[in-house]
Amino acid sequence: MAVQKIIRKKPKAKADPLAKQKIIWTVGHSLTLACGAIYAVFYLFQCLTFYRYRSWKTLFLIARPPINKPKTWLKWLWHLFPQVSYRLSIIGVFLSYGVTSYQNWNALNPSWYDLLSKENFQSILIAFLWLFSRATVFKLIPFMLTSYLHFTVKDKDNEEESSSQNTQLLHVIAYSELIVAGILFLDTLAFKGASGFVLALYLAVYWLRLNFSPYAQVTVLRLVVKLDKKVPPKYESQWKQIKEFLYLRMSESKKKKAKMTTPN
Structure with a gap:
């Protein structure tokens, strides 16, 4: 009697979703750092050579700068490359921060308050x-510093531990976010595009930072201190209210952090 051999296919190994998410997270932060650095080089080069394309009249906003159209496709690509690098850096933010948000809220049904109170979601709004x-380049610096922070503390699983060990860098990130607000304000005074509208939206998101972000509050x-x-005496009461607001939000952040770390 002939014996039939039954050949069974080996089941395919299931892909680890966490491994995929880690790859996307790493690619996102790498894009933010690499493409942001490339754009920063182009930005610095343009700042150092602006005198070739600008006159003193355009420098003081007396006349509009001339429009230099590239004559060859290589020059066209050269002019396009910085913008592509800038957009890719922002896309990297969406990838990395999107993975973090997905991991935080995958098994939950967060409300808008839950989302808006998280620094990660606030950063996604700013990137958008x-x-x-x-x-x-100033808009990319906070994201680039954050990506650098994540890569330098990649051995730490707890984000709170990494934050405590990189307090100075977190404050630098907070200062860079304030610098962005200042630059947007100057652009608004110079009537550059829709800078006023962008400034209003950015301040709305930064207000969330002041309410829910400890490092922004401390910075x-x-x-303020x-x-x-330098505050005139007639504005001391308003100045005191600002400090009281910051102290209140800081105390609430500490209480919230204590509740999260305290076991039930």
């Missing part, structure tokens, strides 16, 4: 705003 506004409070002696 930068994607459709005028490109500048702004440092600036340094300016105490």
Whole structure:
């Protein structure tokens, strides 16, 4: 009697979703750092050579700068490359921060308050705003510093531990976000595009930062305390209210953090 051999196919190994998410997260932060650095080089080069394409009249906003159309496709690509790098850097933010948001809320049904109170979602909103506004290297610096922070503490699983060990860098990120607001304000005064509209939206998101982000609260409070002696006497009551607001939000953040770390 002939014996029939039954050949069974080996089951395919199931892909690890966490491994895929980690790859996307790494690619996102790498894009933000690499493409942001490329754009920064182009931005610096343009700043150093602006005198070739601008006159003193355009420098002081007396006349509009001339429009230089590229004559060859290589020059056209050269002019296009910085914008592509800028957009790719922002797309990297969407990839990395999107993975983090997915991991945080995958098994939950968050409300809008839950989302808006998280720094990660606030950063996604800012990145979305930068994607459709005028490109500048200052807008990328906070994201690039954050990506650098994540890569330098990649051995740490707890984000809170990494934050405590990189307090100075977190404050630098907070200062860079304030610088972005200042630059948008100057652009608004210079009537550059839709800078006023962008500034209003950015300040709306930064207000969320002041309410829910401990490092932003501490950084702004440092600036407020340094300016105490320069505040006119008639504005001291309003200045005191600002400090009380920051102290209140900081105390609430500490209480919330204590509740999260305390076991039930």
